[in-house]
Amino acid sequence: MDPTVADCPSWLATLLHQASGTVPFRQFMDWALHHPEHGYYGSGRVQIGPQGDFATSPSLGPDFATLLGRQLIDLLRTLPDQTGRLSLVEVGPGEGDLAADLQAVLARHAPDLIERCELVLVERSACLRQRQQHRLEGIGGCPVRWCAIEELQAAPVQGVVLAHELLDAFPVDRLVLHQGELQLQGVRLQQQNQLDWTALAIPAPLQKELESSGIVLPPPGSDDGWTTEWHSTLRPWLESLASSVTDGALLVIDYALEASRYYTARRSEGTLMAYCKGIAGLNPLVHAGEQDLTAHLCIETLTQAAAHYGWQLQDQRRQGEALLALGLASDLHALQQLPATELAQALKRRETLLRLVDPAALGDFHWLLYSRGAGADRLSLATGPDNAGSRPG
Numbered sequence: 001m002d003p004t005v006a007d008c009p010s011w012l013a014t015l016l017h018q019a020s021g022t023v024p025f026r027q028f029m030d031w032a033l034h035h036p037e038h039g040y041y042g043s044g045r046v047q048i049g050p051q052g053d054f055a056t057s058p059s060l061g062p063d064f065a066t067l068l069g070r071q072l073i074d075l076l077r078t079l080p081d082q083t084g085r086l087s088l089v090e091v092g093p094g095e096g097d098l099a100a101d102l103q104a105v106l107a108r109h110a111p112d113l114i115e116r117c118e119l120v121l122v123e124r125s126a127c128l129r130q131r132q133q134h135r136l137e138g139i140g141g142c143p144v145r146w147c148a149i150e151e152l153q154a155a156p157v158q159g160v161v162l163a164h165e166l167l168d169a170f171p172v173d174r175l176v177l178h179q180g181e182l183q184l185q186g187v188r189l190q191q192q193n194q195l196d197w198t199a200l201a202i203p204a205p206l207q208k209e210l211e212s213s214g215i216v217l218p219p220p221g222s223d224d225g226w227t228t229e230w231h232s233t234l235r236p237w238l239e240s241l242a243s244s245v246t247d248g249a250l251l252v253i254d255y256a257l258e259a260s261r262y263y264t265a266r267r268s269e270g271t272l273m274a275y276c277k278g279i280a281g282l283n284p285l286v287h288a289g290e291q292d293l294t295a296h297l298c299i300e301t302l303t304q305a306a307a308h309y310g311w312q313l314q315d316q317r318r319q320g321e322a323l324l325a326l327g328l329a330s331d332l333h334a335l336q337q338l339p340a341t342e343l344a345q346a347l348k349r350r351e352t353l354l355r356l357v358d359p360a361a362l363g364d365f366h367w368l369l370y371s372r373g374a375g376a377d378r379l380s381l382a383t384g385p386d387n388a389g390s391r392p393g
């Protein structure tokens with residue numbers, strides 16, 4: 001097991017004391033990211049963007065929203081009931097860039113939808129909610145509201161839910177192979193306010209979930225110390241989302257791997273990464289509340305959990321392919337027509353568009369389209385610039 005110790009900030013030491021000194025890693029990650037006062041997201045300390053801690057596709061400029069907007073417009077137009085109100089729900093909007101840019105895309109390309117659509121933003125961090133409200137202030141488009149998932153459950157909607165780089169910020173359980181036995185990784189408060197790792201027994205409900213997944217854990221050939229992540233928090237979230245949406249789609253865009261690449265002996269340290277000021281680090285225990293922690297999704301476990309709550313996987317592709325099918329190559333070509341006076345802007349946009357499809361980075365993101373309810377099987381991702389996505393009726 002990783003012997004690394006780290007200083008424990010006093011707010012976390014207090015919480016750990018209250019929990020008898022030891023908690024599963026998942027609880028540590030939840031506090032480090034989402035504690036309302038001290039967590040990296042909860043406190044609003046996160047800075048997303050090219051000059052921030054990490055850049056996401058929407059934070060690079062409006063081009064991503066323009067391309068994704070074509071897909072979302074098509075999905076909204078393909079939903080069965082075209083008479084009622086439609087909701088475009090973004091969960092985890094971060095700085096609010098995507099929501100703001102999507103408003104402009106809808107106004108320009110789907111004024112008919114503006115009449116019938118609302119934008120619903122679901123954000124766990126009160127600080128980020130405020131930043132999003134500020135970002136969207138004065139921007140026209142559909143009516144916007146912020147709400148908790150429980151409010152959606154009380155009044156379910158029809159529409160499309162977008163989860164862009166949301167689920168990689170969900171707290172994960174970590175499993176460690178220790179002397180031939182798989183154990184739950186825990187975080188323990190030592191004397192002199194030091195944090196270090198410890199091993200705990202896997203609780204029965206998690207053990208049951210692992211056994212019913214069909215994934216062999218640990219994979220054959222794993223050495224002692226082999227470590228991986230398990231997304232135990234996906235199920236409750238998908239369940240609450242299922243009772244929030246009557247008919248519609250869920251588009252997950254995130255770091256993801258197939259189970260055969262996730263749970264292998266060779267991936268012996270899992271996928272968990274820490275990010276601070278643009279630099280990736282490997283020790284998740286240091287700077288609790290001041291650095292991002294993120295873990296890749298496993299496509300099969302997400303899809304299994306989704307299916308359990310009625311979300312069927314309809315389509316999937318890598319971001320590079322998805323964006324090319326939505327017309328990225330034509331957008332690149334159109335930059336050549338810009339006048340020489342706009343050269344600097346054209347070059348910057350060219351760099352962004354290429355970054356979005358770079359197979360070694362954002363282009364490798366997975367787009368996973370799930371749907372539920374009436375007409376669910378008619379929804380799909382675009383297959384070419386002339387077909388934004390829906391299958392003919």
Ligand SMILES: C[S@@+](CC[C@H](N)C(=O)[O-])C[C@H]1O[C@@H](n2cnc3c(N)ncnc32)[C@H](O)[C@@H]1O
Pocket residue numbers: 041042048056057058059091092093094095122123124125128164165166169170
């Ligand atoms: C990695 S950031 C991504 C931000 C944005 N989607 C982007 O791509 O730029 C994760 C976002 O999800 C929010 N978040 C995390 N867990 C959440 C939850 N359970 N419900 C709502 N928002 C959540 C965070 O506060 C943050 O806004």
